[in-house]
Amino acid sequence: MNLIRSILPIIAIILASFNLRPVITSVSPLLGTIRESLQMNAATASLLTSLAVLCMGLFAPFAIKLANRWSIERAIAYSLILIGLATAARYFAYSAWVMLLTAFLSGIGIAVVGPLLSGYIKEKFTNPSRVVGIYSLALVLGASLGSGLSIPLSNFFQSWQISTASWAILALIAVFFWWKPIEHKSVAATASNTASAAMNVKQMLTNQKAWLLTGFFGLMAFMFYTIMAWLPPIAEDIGYSQHEAGMMLTLLTVAQMPATFLVPILNNRFQHRAVWLIGCSSLELIGLLMLLCSINPWLSSVLIGIGAGGLFSLGLTLPIDEAKDINEASILAAMTQSVGFVFAALGPFFVGLIRDFTGNFTAAIIGMIIIVMAMILIQIKIGNQKQQPINLVRMKKTTF
Numbered sequence: 001m002n003l004i005r006s007i008l009p010i011i012a013i014i015l016a017s018f019n020l021r022p023v024i025t026s027v028s029p030l031l032g033t034i035r036e037s038l039q040m041n042a043a044t045a046s047l048l049t050s051l052a053v054l055c056m057g058l059f060a061p062f063a064i065k066l067a068n069r070w071s072i073e074r075a076i077a078y079s080l081i082l083i084g085l086a087t088a089a090r091y092f093a094y095s096a097w098v099m100l101l102t103a104f105l106s107g108i109g110i111a112v113v114g115p116l117l118s119g120y121i122k123e124k125f126t127n128p129s130r131v132v133g134i135y136s137l138a139l140v141l142g143a144s145l146g147s148g149l150s151i152p153l154s155n156f157f158q159s160w161q162i163s164t165a166s167w168a169i170l171a172l173i174a175v176f177f178w179w180k181p182i183e184h185k186s187v188a189a190t191a192s193n194t195a196s197a198a199m200n201v202k203q204m205l206t207n208q209k210a211w212l213l214t215g216f217f218g219l220m221a222f223m224f225y226t227i228m229a230w231l232p233p234i235a236e237d238i239g240y241s242q243h244e245a246g247m248m249l250t251l252l253t254v255a256q257m258p259a260t261f262l263v264p265i266l267n268n269r270f271q272h273r274a275v276w277l278i279g280c281s282s283l284e285l286i287g288l289l290m291l292l293c294s295i296n297p298w299l300s301s302v303l304i305g306i307g308a309g310g311l312f313s314l315g316l317t318l319p320i321d322e323a324k325d326i327n328e329a330s331i332l333a334a335m336t337q338s339v340g341f342v343f344a345a346l347g348p349f350f351v352g353l354i355r356d357f358t359g360n361f362t363a364a365i366i367g368m369i370i371i372v373m374a375m376i377l378i379q380i381k382i383g384n385q386k387q388q389p390i391n392l393v394r395m396k397k398t399t400f
Contacts, residue, residue: 253305
C-alpha cells in the first residue's frame with residue numbers, strides 16, 4: 001500500500017508532463033499543410049508556436065493565486081482540462097483563428113501546470129532531484145512524441161485536424177490522477193496562505209538570487225527554443241539536405257533525454273551545481289562554435305542536445321533547491337518561468353529577422369554564442385546549492 005502511495009504521485013507527474021509540449025510540437029511538422037489548408041501567411045503561422053510559448057510566460061504568475069484558491073492538485077486538474085479542450089478543438093479547426101485560439105488557451109493551461117508541478121514535487125518528495133529528472137524527461141519525451149507522430153497520425157487518419165486533436169487523449173488520462181476532492185479550508189487559513197504568498201512574492205522581487213535564477217532560466221529557454229526552431233535551416237544553409245537536417249534535430253532531441261534525466265541526479269549526488277551548469281553550457285558553446293565554422297553538424301547536434309537537456313532539467317531543479325517550502329518553490333518557479341518563456345518566445349523571431357537582414361546565419365549563431373557566454377557568467381554567480389537542514393515537515397514526505 002505504501003509502495004502504491006509512493007508511485008501514484010510520480011505517475012501523476014509523468015502524465016501531467018506529457019501534456020505540456022505535444023500541443024506545440026505536433027504543429028511544427030504539419031505547418032506547411034496547415035498553412036496551405038487555412039491559407040495562413042508565414043507570420044501568422046509562426047504564432048501557432050510563439051503564442052503558446054508567450055502565454056506560458058505571461059500567465060505563469062497566476063498559478064499561485066489559483067493554487068491558493070483551489071489547491072495545487074485541483075488547479076493542475078483544471079489546467080489539464082483546459083489543455084485537453086483546446087487540443088480537442090483542433091478537430092474543428094477549419095479557419096486560422098480557431099488554431100490561434102487553441103494555441104492561446106493551451107498556453108494558459110501549460111503556464112499554470114509548470115510552476116505548480118515544482119511546488120508539488122517540493123511538497124511530496126524528500127529527494128526532489130530524481131523526480132525532477134523524471135519530470136523533465138517526460139517533458140522531452142512528450143515533445144518528441146508530438147513531433148514524431150504527428151505526420152504518421154495525419155497520414156493514418158487522412159486529416160491533420162484529427163492528428164493535432166488526438167493529443168487531447170493525454171489530458172483525459174492525466175485528469176483522472178489529479179482530480180481530487182477539494183479539502184475544506186477555513187477562511188482564516190485561506191487568508192493566512194494568501195498573505196504569506198503575497199509576502200513571499202515581495203521578497204522574491206527584491207532577492208538577488210531569485211533574479212539570477214530568472215536570468216539563467218530566460219537565457220536557457222531562449223537558447224532551447226531558438227535552436228529547436230532553427231537548427232534544420234542552419235544545417236541546410238551549410239549544405240545538407242532537408243532530410244539530413246531533420247535527422248540532426250531528431251539526434252539533438254534524442255541526446256537530450258539521458259542528460260535531462262541524469263544531470264539533476266548527478267548534481268544532487270555530488271553537490272557541485274556550478275560545475276554541472278557550466279559544463280552543460282560549455283557543451284552548447286562548443287556545439288555552436290562548430291556550427292559557426294561548419295564543422296560536423298552531426299556532432300554539434302549531439303553536444304548541443306546534451307547541454308540543452310542538462311540545462312533544462314537544472315532550470316527546473318533550481319527553484320526547488322533554493323526554496324524553503326512548497327509555497328516559495330511555486331512562486332520562484334512562476335517567476336523564473338514567467339520571465340523565461342516571454343524572453344524565449346523572442347528567440348526564434350529575432351534569429352529569423354537577422355537571417356532575413358544578413359542573408360545567412362553567421363550573425364545569428366554569433367549572437368547565440370554571446371547568449372551562452374552571458375549564461376555562464378550568471379551560472380558562476382549562482383554557485384553551488386546550500387545544504388538545507390532536514391526538518392520534521394520534510395521527514396513526512398515521500399521518499400524516492
